Amino acid sequence: MGSSPPFSIANNNMCRLPLFIAEKETPGEDGFQERDAMDQEVFIARQEQDLAARIPGVLQQRKDLGLEGLVHGLDSVIISTEPGRLELSAEELLWYTGLTLEAHFEDDSFTTLVLGTKGSASFLLRARKKGENPFDAVNSAQKTRNLPNTRLETFVFRTTGLERYVEIQTERGIRFMTTDITDYPHFRFIQTMPSRYTGNSLGFIEWTGEKGGYAPHDAVQLPHSPKKPDLPHLANIHGLDHAATRVKAIERNDAIIEFMELTTYSFDFAVFVRSLNSITSVARLSSDDFAMVFTSGIAPFRENTDPGPTEMFIRNYGTRVHHIAFQTDRVEDTYNALKKDGLEFLVALVGSEKEGLKQTFSLPSPHTMLVNEYIHRYQGFDGFFTKSNVEMLTRVTGKQ
Numbered sequence: 001m002g003s004s005p006p007f008s009i010a011n012n013n014m015c016r017l018p019l020f021i022a023e024k025e026t027p028g029e030d031g032f033q034e035r036d037a038m039d040q041e042v043f044i045a046r047q048e049q050d051l052a053a054r055i056p057g058v059l060q061q062r063k064d065l066g067l068e069g070l071v072h073g074l075d076s077v078i079i080s081t082e083p084g085r086l087e088l089s090a091e092e093l094l095w096y097t098g099l100t101l102e103a104h105f106e107d108d109s110f111t112t113l114v115l116g117t118k119g120s121a122s123f124l125l126r127a128r129k130k131g132e133n134p135f136d137a138v139n140s141a142q143k144t145r146n147l148p149n150t151r152l153e154t155f156v157f158r159t160t161g162l163e164r165y166v167e168i169q170t171e172r173g174i175r176f177m178t179t180d181i182t183d184y185p186h187f188r189f190i191q192t193m194p195s196r197y198t199g200n201s202l203g204f205i206e207w208t209g210e211k212g213g214y215a216p217h218d219a220v221q222l223p224h225s226p227k228k229p230d231l232p233h234l235a236n237i238h239g240l241d242h243a244a245t246r247v248k249a250i251e252r253n254d255a256i257i258e259f260m261e262l263t264t265y266s267f268d269f270a271v272f273v274r275s276l277n278s279i280t281s282v283a284r285l286s287s288d289d290f291a292m293v294f295t296s297g298i299a300p301f302r303e304n305t306d307p308g309p310t311e312m313f314i315r316n317y318g319t320r321v322h323h324i325a326f327q328t329d330r331v332e333d334t335y336n337a338l339k340k341d342g343l344e345f346l347v348a349l350v351g352s353e354k355e356g357l358k359q360t361f362s363l364p365s366p367h368t369m370l371v372n373e374y375i376h377r378y379q380g381f382d383g384f385f386t387k388s389n390v391e392m393l394t395r396v397t398g399k400q
């Protein structure tokens with residue numbers, strides 16, 4: 001870490017709440033000017049103090065309302081595509097990740113492909129067949145006009161006591177997409193309306209039958225296609241490590257607090273990159289679980305100043321998930337093999353074995369707009385990210 005020591009805030013849930021602050025960067029780099037520096041320090045202080053002040057209350061409220069223990073880890077993610085791109089989206093994930101096709105079915109409302117791999121949240125790729133899209137408003141942005149229905153829409157969490165959970169959250173004013181929990185052959189399910197801060201929905205699933213049986217009553221099974229290519233390096237690519245959602249600077253804390261109020265996650269740490277006007281904030285359930293990452297600007301978008309890659313991305317694509325990260329072994333060989341197979345990258349591998357971490361970003365998918373991250377943490381690395389990697393990876397997303 002840099003010269004600034006992490007500071008700790010005691011709270012009821014975690015013994016520490018470190019906020020890792022980026023070291024001072026040189027004014028003049030990347031359009032970052034001296035005159036902005038003071039402004040930025042004010043915004044940083046505001047971000048930190050406001051979040052630190054709000055977290056203990058959320059943790060206490062979760063306890064008081066009886067929410068603790070009802071929501072667990074990530075079960076699945078739902079990625080919506082345009083109907084003509086559904087199979088292409090699946091094909092791309094089959095070729096460039098370790099995911100395999102587990103089910104393919106069609107019902108009245110959707111065509112769905114279920115992809116999965118050991119120890120990972122499942123991926124439900126789906127295209128709407130009819131009806132209104134509740135994500136219409138949040139999907140619409142300058143560069144998304146050709147893909148108006150495309151988004152990683154929903155993060156689905158495993159629950160026990162779904163009935164109770166919905167009662168408590170409804171009482172708190174949370175709006176769900178359906179008035180009641182929906183019963184499926186193997187599970188019960190409900191999801192929130194898209195968040196005003198992230199555009200994402202959170203889903204809650206309670207398994208009552210065979211885990212992984214996502215098909216509804218009226219589903220018609222479709223052929224198991226597209227096929228998984230027989231490529232040995234894909235065995236090096238494992239489950240979903242984290243996903244990063246880009247949110248507006250001014251709504252970063254609201255987005256984190258809202259997520260904590262709806263799940264059992266805790267805010268873990270943040271990396272500030274002043275020169276790129278960027279904060280990467282990480283919320284976690286435990287060190288073994290999927291991590292939810294929020295990327296935001298430090299200062300809000302202003303005309304005639306360089307907004308940095310995060311605020312610019314939101315201008316172009318709206319608030320949405322920017323990348324999905326897969327744990328990857330033998331990361332150099334895997335990166336080279338993926339490249340040979342036609343996957344293009346925003347950047348070569350960043351980081352080193354010495355630092356404990358290597359990562360890279362693919363180009364955004366033409367079908368889902370999602371970037372794939374491949375991440376390898378070397379043995380003995382006890383962190384989650386390194387500041388230098390965060391900075392390099394954030395910088396290259398300015399090319400999007």
Ligand SMILES: [Fe+2]
Pocket residue numbers: 242244293323325373
């Ligand atoms: Fe990431």
